[in-house]
Amino acid sequence: MDWYETFDFDENPFSIDARENFDKLVDMEEHVEEMNYRINAGSMLVVEGPEGSGKTTLLMMAADKFGGRRKVVYVDCEILDKNLNITHVLQERFGIIGRLFNKKPKNMILLMDNVNYLSKKNTERIKYYFDQNYIKSIIFTANSYSRAKFSDSLRDRIGQRIVKLPKYNKDLAVEVIMSRTDNNEMFNDQIITKIFKSSKNLKELLHNCEKVAMSAAKKERRRVQMADLKVLSDKK
Amino acid sequence: MIWYKKIGFNSNPFSMKPAAFQPDVVAYDLEYIYDKLESAEILFIEGEYGTGKTTILKSIISKFKEDNKIVYYSFNAGRNFNLLGLLNGANSFLRRFTGLKHRNIILLLDEVHTMTKSQAKEILKYYQNGVLQSVVFVTHDYNCVTLPEDLQLYLEGNVIKTVPLSQNEAIELVENRIGEIDLFSKKILKRIFELSDKNPRRFLANCEDIARYAVEMEDYKVSDFHIDSVLEEVIEKKKKQREVLKKVVEPKLVEKIVEEISETKVSDDDQKPKKVSDKKEAEEKDEPKIEIKEVEEPKIDDKPKREKRFKVNKLVEGTKDPLGKIEAADENEVQAEEEPTSTDEIPEYKVFVFEN
Numbered sequence: 001m002d003w004y005e006t007f008d009f010d011e012n013p014f015s016i017d018a019r020e021n022f023d024k025l026v027d028m029e030e031h032v033e034e035m036n037y038r039i040n041a042g043s044m045l046v047v048e049g050p051e052g053s054g055k056t057t058l059l060m061m062a063a064d065k066f067g068g069r070r071k072v073v074y075v076d077c078e079i080l081d082k083n084l085n086i087t088h089v090l091q092e093r094f095g096i097i098g099r100l101f102n103k104k105p106k107n108m109i110l111l112m113d114n115v116n117y118l119s120k121k122n123t124e125r126i127k128y129y130f131d132q133n134y135i136k137s138i139i140f141t142a143n144s145y146s147r148a149k150f151s152d153s154l155r156d157r158i159g160q161r162i163v164k165l166p167k168y169n170k171d172l173a174v175e176v177i178m179s180r181t182d183n184n185e186m187f188n189d190q191i192i193t194k195i196f197k198s199s200k201n202l203k204e205l206l207h208n209c210e211k212v213a214m215s216a217a218k219k220e221r222r223r224v225q226m227a228d229l230k231v232l233s234d235k236k
Numbered sequence: 237m238i239w240y241k242k243i244g245f246n247s248n249p250f251s252m253k254p255a256a257f258q259p260d261v262v263a264y265d266l267e268y269i270y271d272k273l274e275s276a277e278i279l280f281i282e283g284e285y286g287t288g289k290t291t292i293l294k295s296i297i298s299k300f301k302e303d304n305k306i307v308y309y310s311f312n313a314g315r316n317f318n319l320l321g322l323l324n325g326a327n328s329f330l331r332r333f334t335g336l337k338h339r340n341i342i343l344l345l346d347e348v349h350t351m352t353k354s355q356a357k358e359i360l361k362y363y364q365n366g367v368l369q370s371v372v373f374v375t376h377d378y379n380c381v382t383l384p385e386d387l388q389l390y391l392e393g394n395v396i397k398t399v400p401l402s403q404n405e406a407i408e409l410v411e412n413r414i415g416e417i418d419l420f421s422k423k424i425l426k427r428i429f430e431l432s433d434k435n436p437r438r439f440l441a442n443c444e445d446i447a448r449y450a451v452e453m454e455d456y457k458v459s460d461f462h463i464d465s466v467l468e469e470v471i472e473k474k475k476k477q478r479e480v481l482k483k484v485v486e487p488k489l490v491e492k493i494v495e496e497i498s499e500t501k502v503s504d505d506d507q508k509p510k511k512v513s514d515k516k517e518a519e520e521k522d523e524p525k526i527e528i529k530e531v532e533e534p535k536i537d538d539k540p541k542r543e544k545r546f547k548v549n550k551l552v553e554g555t556k557d558p559l560g561k562i563e564a565a566d567e568n569e570v571q572a573e574e575e576p577t578s579t580d581e582i583p584e585y586k587v588f589v590f591e592n
């Protein structure tokens with residue numbers, strides 16, 4: 001029996017896998033709508049927000065909505081180094097044949113995660129492909145857009161199209177946990193506040209909530225108590 | 237339903253991609269450029285972001301693609317510059333097989349600010365031996381490119397500066413985009429243009445956002461209310477700027493300065509010339525707007541002066557950095573940034589290609 005079944009959940013309510021959390025975003029409807037519009041309208045959009053604020057989840061939602069016919073490419077720039085060649089990334093959709101014949105893609109949707117790690121050279125290439133219509137629309141995510149190595153001409157194309165996700169704060173933490181647990185009284189505000197204080201960001205908050213909930217589940221309690229928070233300090 | 241579909245468009249009419257719409261080429265004296273290319277000259281087009289450099293290149297391609305071989309290369313395209321490879325690519329399989337080669341190739345080079353002096357020399361060599369009929373270099377600033385001196389001589393009188401759209405040209409641009417649809421009045425477009433700091437891309441972006449806002453509210457005619465709602469922050473910022481100016485600068489000067497920076501409110505009579513330069517412009521309304529400096533060559537003098545869009549500057553000797561240091565630095569930098577050409581050398585990265 002998995003720990004979350006104690007709380008009548010079919011799956012882990014604190015999962016941080018962006019692909020599983022489309023329905024768990026809080027107050028994001030407007031941002032999702034904006035992102036979907038920009039993709040349809042053929043523009044660039046920057047989603048800016050701290051770690052754990054839901055940037056990757058937004059991109060995964062876009063991939064889920066617009067995916068198919070190999071038109072959507074998701075790239076996590078954090079895992080790339082500066083030797084990445086975005087040309088090859090776009091040609092991925094044609095596989096080996098695409099590379100051999102230098103086949104050019106058209107109207108791709110590019111989802112670039114963590115662009116703070118993207119080299120200037122690659123941003124220039126992206127601009128070129130966008131201008132040439134190989135790429136129809138691009139969604140960038142960044143912890144800090146101002147620190148991204150974007151050229152002036154690329155910034156000129158992006159203009160004011162920046163969505164800022166809310167910073168990590170106590171109210172947001174309470175709202176997210178209540179939403180994740182369907183307000184089933186598994187956690188109370190006081191306990192969430194305590195966990196909030198020991199977590200740097202939303203991802204860590206969720207991870208810590210999971211640990212605390214597991215501790216309660218072991219003791220076959222359906223409500224988390226202050227005593228369960230001990231697992232957080234034990235770890236440290 | 238997306239707003240532009242509600243008014244009968246299949247795609248976004250305010251797309252910012254260069255020449256996404258053919259009629260965008262407004263008020264450009266393309267004939268002047270076409271003449272230069274037909275006369276087998278080398279051109280250099282410089283201009284700020286969003287002034288239409290890439291759009292001009294796309295127009296050249298559609299004009300000459302039937303009679304000439306056009307080779308377009310952008311230095312930010314991410315490949316290593318290989319001129320011979322590009323030129324061979326312009327030849328058909330049959331020509332390559334028989335050894336016959338095109339000799340009327342027009343080479344279009346975009347974003348040449350990263351081009352090195354040795355690459356420029358190589359291009360010039362192919363131009364001099366007749367393989368290239370003409371070459372067009374494009375970037376935002378002529379002075380940031382390191383060119384060999386003999387190439388600079390070829391460019392005398394052939395450096396073209398694209399200038400930002402005028403208010404009327406911007407209005408024409410939007411009218412071309414949306415056709416008969418009466419979504420914006422001229423007065424409204426003027427106000428949006430001023431609030432966009434006369435930047436064409438920002439102007440199109442603002443037109444899109446305002447039109448979207450209005451149509452989503454089921455209003456099919458944009459009003460000041462829609463502008464005020466969408467551009468609230470911009471208007472507020474400009475108000476503050478004016479207040480600061482009023483405090484800092486003498487009142488007499490305020491009016492003059494405010495005229496020069498972007499105005500938020502556009503009145504109907506703003507067409508009347510106010511400044512001396514405006515008067516001159518109005519007087520020369522039908523006169524050419526190509527500004528030719530130090531025209532010595534009879535070829536250029538004989539050209540009928542056309543249109544408003546270009547300032548054609550003859551290069552004055554000594555205005556260009558005599559190279560050396562800059563070039564060496566650039567070359568090192570480029571070499572350091574070279575990417576692997578073999579796919580084997582590409583590192584692993586996290587890429588998903590989504591399929592249903």
